[in-house]
Amino acid sequence: MIVLSFLFLLSGLFFCISSSDRADSLTKNDKLTTAKSLGQAFVDVAKKVQPSVVNVTTEKTVTMKPWERYGEDFFKGSPFEDFFKGFGGPPREKGKEFRQKQRSGGSGVIVDKEGYVLTNLHVIEGADTIKVRLNDGREFPATLKGQDRRTDLAVLSIKAKDLPVATLGDSDKLEVGEWAIAIGSPFGLEHTVTVGVISAKGRSGLGTGTYEDFVQTDASINPGNSGGPLINIDGEVIGINAMIIQPGTGIGFAIPINMAKQILSDLIKHGKFVRPWLGISAQDLTPEMMEHFKVKEKDGVLVGQVYPETGAEKGGLLSGDIIKSVDDKSVKNVTELVKEIQKKKVGQKVKLNLIRDGKATTMEITLTAMPDKPEAAKEKETEEKLGARIQELSPQLAARYKITGVKKGILVVAVEDGSLADEIGLQEGDVILEINRKKIETVKDFEKAVKETDFEKGALFQLHRKGSSFYITYKK
Structure with missing residues (x-):
């Protein structure tokens, strides 16, 4: 009886070990099968998409100076200057420019069987000639059908039919x-x-x-x-x-x-894309700004500037407003605001929920077409040079900043620490009335004056601050 029990126990132990081995073996097989299945999925994707992927090559003529190929004046002033002058080609007249062909390349993807290829604008920008080579080896000259600098996208056209489309x-x-x-x-x-x-x-x-x-x-x-x-x-x-x-x-x-x-459709049909635009510059909220503008939540977009003759100005939007949502779709930051506006059309009205001076309000704005080079882009260059955000003085801004005694000028909305504006002594709430004895009433006046000013030779500003007007000088 004891022997039988031992044999039964031994056989049970053998059965358990065998089952365990089979389970381990099965698990390994399952893993291998999964890996093979995943690998095959990648193979299938490649086979499916590769026919619609193209190689893009470009050629353009560039103007160069003799030393640019090695770094500008790399050997100038060294004992090797005379030895390396004209190295790699025939001697050239000092400082004389010459032209040469420059080749570069990238990729693209066929998005329409009529021969439209989507690629990056920077791949083909400035090219004299563009060629597209298909997966099957065929090569076609391409023309630029449409481009959009703000997304870095372009559409090329090739004369080929019934193409594989992604x-x-x-x-x-x-x-x-x-x-x-x-x-x-x-x-x-x-x-x-x-x-x-x-x-x-x-x-x-x-x-x-x-x-x-x-x-x-x-x-x-x-x-x-x-x-x-x-x-x-x-x-x-x-x-x-x-x-x-x-x-x-x-x-x-x-x-x-x-x-x-x-x-994509507009680039193919019209060669460009006209964007809807609120007509503002905007920025994300920081903890410091939250405290200043009396808001408790970081979600939202701060209006930095409202541009003239835009839907934002006509609708009553003001610098310092905090946009919380577009058509009841909440926006946490500038990226989300841009995405929501880009879903709309020019001429469409949008409802903005916003915070103004700590109070919630609602406003309806009609979107206008974004110009090819909006004043925002021009002003940004001046603002970056000076390190201050500015806006034309309006009755609403005058009331907000408690400005009395002047009706025209450029209001300083913000000053960046350590910037040129900070060194000059400009402060938030200042109104710039003159620069170098020239009246400043519009943003264009301001841009022109800053552009013409040599700060190393010195500059004279007339400012209005806290009810008084005075002059300050600055020399870099």
Whole structure:
């Protein structure tokens, strides 16, 4: 009986061990199957999308000086100056400019079977000739059909029919951590496929000078990838690869495809995209600003400046207002405000919920067309030079800043610490009446005067501050 019990126990132990081994073996097989399945998914995506990805090459004539190819005057003043003069080519007359061809390249993606290719504007800007080479090896001359500098997007046209067209996805549905696949021609290596994930969404503040709402990815992106598609695991284009921080860092950025979809039709039909515009400059709230403007929540957008003859001015929007929502859709920062406005059309009315002097109010603004180079862009250059935000004095601003005694001038809205304006002695609430004895009544007057002033030779300002007018001088 004892022997039988022992044999039964032994057989049970053997059965458990065998079952455990089989389970481990099954788990390993499952993992291998999953890996193979995922790998095949990448293969399928590549096969699906690669035919619609193109290589873009450009050629343009550039004007150069003799030393520019080696760095301007690199050997000038050294013992080697005479030896290296004209090195790499025939001797050239000192300082004489010459012209030469410059070639560069990037990528693109076919978005219409009629021959329209979406790419980055910086890939083809200034090109004398553009060529597009398809996945099957065919090459076509291309013409620029439309461009939009604010998104760094362009549409090319080639004379070819029944082309393979990429499927455009929905970048608003992207989730951080999902697969991202980049296809392009890094360093001229055509139809390179790299794989990574979506690292972040809504990246801004990168200093590109464009509308920044980038998708960040660690899928390897290098020079030459620009203009090519970023794709999801379903083979849909979710972005247009645009820039990298530095080669090899694993940090790349793509323009969300929904941003491209908003303007694509207009670029094809009209060659440009006319944007709806509130007519303001805006900035995110900081804790210090929250205290100053008597708000408890950081969500919202501070109106820095209202530009003349815009919907914002006509609707009564003021500098210092804090926009909380657009058509009842809350906006947390400038990026979200821009996105909401870009969903609208020129001439459309929008409802703004805002905070003014600590009190909630509602306002209706009619959106106007953003000019090709709005006054905002021109004023920004002057403001950056001086380090102060300014606005034309209006009755509303005079009431807000408790200004009496003057009706015209330029109001100083903010002064950056350590800036030229700070050194001059300008303060928030000052009204600039004259610069170098020239009257300052409009923003254009101010811009012209600042541009013409040599601060190293000295400048004379007439200011109005706290009910009194006086002069101050400044020499850099």
